[in-house]
Each structure stands twice: as structure tokens, then as C-alpha cells.
Ligand code: SF4
């Protein structure tokens with residue numbers, strides 16, 4: 412059913428300003444069930460309109476106004492009252508409102524907002540279960556839809572943001588991947604999760620959708636779909652990591668010694684990097700100063716892309732400026748705010764600007780940042796974007812068209828070893844490696860035992876791991892992270908040390924250095940996320956360059 416909500420009366424009144432004779436049409440189907448457009452709601456609206464000085468000349472409870480033919484007939488039965496009316500208010504979903512607008516020549520006004528396609532869980536309780544994506548994958552996800560029920564529509568596994576089985580977006584929503592995993596385990600079908608879910612074909616859902624069974628029946632549509640699928644499979648056939656690969660193999664796009672970061676990691680050198688957050692504005696003076704202050708201590712600098720979904724200068728521009736300044740950037744590209752067209756274009760731009768280290772992420776959900784109202788894009792997930800990067804390095808665009816010059820990148824990704832969905836993190840990490848990721852940055856590590864468990868679980872993967880490190884500013888900060896940042900566990904003993912420290916900066920540096928020492932035998936380098944505290948980076952790291 413289509414779930415709707417009532418518009419505020421003031422909005423309805425402003426839409427009918429100057430129109431006095433009003434007719435109301437309700438919906439006996441979905442809107443009645445949603446308690447927004449049945450008889451009681453029509454009567455209530457009539458009373459409120461009369462109180463506001465309007466003349467309600469009649470009303471009609473349609474069996475379902477989205478049925479254009481039926482509502483036309485029903486409106487014929489109320490022809491006299493409708494002839495009297497200056498405006499019609501429709502209490503139904505947008506489809507019903509438009510059906511009425513096709514018939515009534517005057518002003519037609521929505522009384523409701525259409526929200527989603529929902530299931531009736533109990534009387535008066537509705538949950539969104541399908542966003543009509545046109546390519547149903549429920550067979551691979553234990554009958555639970557990640558396209559709709561994951562806030563980022565991730566189809567190849569979870570992000571690193573779930574906490575205690577709940578979604579990072581909050582609102583009491585469970586992480587759908589936790590639910591999928593539980594059900595798939597019970598079905599003993601875990602292997603199905605290893606399957607790569609390809610990018611969706613949105614050409615099939617160009618708006619407005621239309622099905623005309625006078626021209627082709629449902630069986631004919633199904634046969635046509637089979638042809639589309641087999642054509643696609645043939646076109647993208649043969650690949651070592653899934654369907655869509657244009658015969659490009661990872662070894663064909665292997666890069667050697669592309670960047671300082673790659674040279675260092677692949678030669679077995681211990682690697683140090685740090686991240687810089689771009690400014691929220693165009694004043695780059697400070698950020699350049701910060702980057703210059705740490706350049707001698709790191710191989711490369713990570714340049715975040717709208718971290719925590721807060722709008723800032725883009726990563727590509729700042730990466731380019733660092734590159735010009737002799738500071739090697741690691742360009743972050745997120746799938747959150749761009750579709751495949753924009754992503755490919757930006758990647759080509761990165762290459763021509765000389766940027767080669769590319770870190771692929773989904774990004775924090777936009778509802779966590781300062782533009783909560785932004786339209787979520789999530790056309791691709793991080794696994795799919797890594798594959799797309801690999802395909803571009805093989806000289807093809809998303810659709811297999813030849814590129815005039817293929818870009819080259821040293822591709823990286825992220826992983827959260829402390830995630831409560833540990834098995835799924837590893838599963839998704841494997842997909843990322845198959846898609847072309849050569850190195851990973853982890854969420855902040857404080858518990859070396861947990862980190863060792865993670866490193867053991869991925870010991871068969873030929874990738875480089877950079878352990879994340881967030882310097883502790885205080886015991887309060889450590890407690891805050893334990894409670895609020897998924898995958899971070901600061902042990903009590905470290906919190907205690909920060910609490911009792913006379914010199915908190917010295918203690919924080921000492922803790923970071925101990926963690927770095929502990930990581931040395933386990934992984935390939937560390938990556939500091941100073942969260943604005945750039946002056947601590949030289950204190951933590953040994954100088955790399957004189
Ligand atoms: S995958 Fe999800 S959104 Fe797509 S058709 Fe199936 S249930 Fe609907």
C-alpha cells in the first residue's frame with residue numbers, strides 16, 4: 412500500500428486561497444488504512460474547512476482514486492456538486508490526486524503527502540519494505556531488502572557504522588545487514604553473501620514508469636527481461652571477480668611504483684600517514700600550514716571528502732593543491748553524493764591533475780551531517796565503485812566504451828575491524844580486494860588484541876593494512892567515542908591513564924606511541940586522524956624526512 416500523511420491545514424488553506432466552494436475526495440483503500448483519507452478524515456477536514464469560512468459543497472469516498480477509469484465513473488455520480496465546486500481537495504496518494512486532476516478542470520489540491528510503499532505491520536503501523544528498484548535481489552538477501560531497509564541502500568554488505576545491531580543513522584532502526592546475516596546463518600546459506608551484487612540498471616526504471624498490457628502481456632515482459640539479462644551477461648561475460656568486467660583482469664591493470672605510498676607499502680617499509688580535513692569555505696591558508704607542518708613525518712596525507720557528511724571544500728581540489736605543494740595526497744571519493752556519471756568524471760579529473768592515490772568510501776550518511784535534507788544518491792556502493800575504477804584503469808567506462816587514455820590509480824578502501832558485524836566486515840573486505848583495493852585504512856585501533864584477531868582473519872589477503880589512530884585529548888573524549896563511534900573500544904586502562912595524567916598531551920603521545928609499537932608486528936603502517944589536533948602529529952611520529 413501507499414503510506415500517506417496529512418498535510419497541515421494551513422498549507423491546504425493557502426493552496427485554496429481565493430477559492431470558497433470546495434469538494435473533497437477521499438480514498439477507501441490505502442489512505443483509509445493509513446487513517447488519512449477515509450470517511451472520518453474527510454468529515455474532519457470538512458468541519459475544519461467550514462470553520463475557516465469555506466463552503467464544502469460535497470464529498471466522495473472513492474474506492475481508490477488511483478484507478479483513473481473508476482474514479483472518473485465515481486465523479487460522474489457527483490457531477491452536479493462538482494460543477495458547483497471551485498476546487499477539489501484529494502485525500503489520497505499522488506497517483507489518485509493526478510487521476511482527479513485529469514478529470515476535474517479546475518483547481519485540484521493535495522490534502523496528503525505520499526511517503527512510501529509500505530507493509531501493514533499492525534493496524535496503524537506501516538513499514539517501508541520495497542522501493543520498486545526494478546531488479547529484485549531478495550533471493551540473495553534472505554528475503555530482506557537492503558535497497559530499501561539499509562539507509563545507504565548497500566547491496567554488497569554493511570558499512571562500518573552499525574552499533575549493537577542498530578543502524579548508524581539512528582531513529583531506532585536496526586541495521587538491516589545484521590538481520591540479513593542472522594536469517595542467512597539460520598538458513599545455512601552464508602556463501603550467498605559472497606556473491607557480487609552488480610550495479611543496478613536504472614535505465615529500466617526511467618521515470619515515468621509504464622506497463623501497458625494491451626501491447627505486451629506479463630509473460631512477454633518476462634521473456635523480454637530474460638533477453639536483456641542474457642545480453643548483459645554475455646556482454647560482461649568472463650571475469651575473475653563477477654559479471655561486469657569487460658574481460659579486464661586485475662593483473663592487466665596492475666600498477667607498480669605509482670606513488671610514494673605504493674612504493675613504501677610494497678617495499679615493506681613502515682608507513683605513516685595522517686589525515687587533513689578540508690576547510691568549510693575557501694580560505695585554505697590554515698589547511699596548507701597544517702599539511703606543511705606534518706609533511707616531513709608522513710608519506711602521504713589523506714584528504715577527507717565531506718567527513719561526517721559536513722559540507723566542506725572538496726577532496727579533489729585540496730588534493731591537487733597538496734600535490735602542487737609537493738605533499739602527496741590520498742584523494743577520498745565517496746559514493747554518497749554522486750552517481751556513476753559524476754564519479755567517473757571526477758576520477759578522470761583526478762588522474763589528469765596527477766592524483767594517483769584514491770581511497771574509495773561510501774561515506775557517512777547525510778543525515779549525520781549539516782545537510783540532513785540532501786537527497787541521498789548511493790547509486791553505487793564502495794565495492795561497485797572499486798570495480799568501476801579497475802574497469803576504467805583497463806581503458807573502459809562503465810558501459811564498456813573505450814576511454815581516450817586510461818587513468819591509473821593506487822586504489823584503497825576502508826574497513827572497521829571493531830564492527831559488531833565482524834564476519835560481514837571481512838566478507839565485504841574480500842569483495843573490495845577482488846574489486847581492486849590494494850590497501851586499507853582501519854577505524855581507530857586501541858585494543859591490540861582485537862586488532863590482532865582481525866589481522867589473523869585476513870592473513871590470506873594480499874593487501875596492506877594501515878591501522879587507524881585517533882590521539883586521545885581526554886578521558887571524556889575516550890568515553891564519548893566508546894559510546895558513540897561504532898567499532899571504537901578504548902580500554903578502561905587507557906581511559907584511566909588519561910584521567911590521572913598530569914600532562915595530558917605527553918600521556919596521549921605516549922599512548923599513541925605504544926599502540927604504534929604494538930601495531931608494528933601486525934600491519935604495515937599507521938594512519939593518524941588528529942581531528943584538528945595537527946600539532947600532535949610530529950610528536951607522535953618519528954621524522955621520515957630531514
Ligand atoms: S530489491 Fe528491494 S527495492 Fe528492489 S524490488 Fe526487491 S524488495 Fe523492492
Ligand code: SF4
Nearest residue numbers: 561569570578579586
Ligand atoms: S548501519 Fe550501515 S549497513 Fe547497516 S543499515 Fe545502517 S547504513 Fe546500512
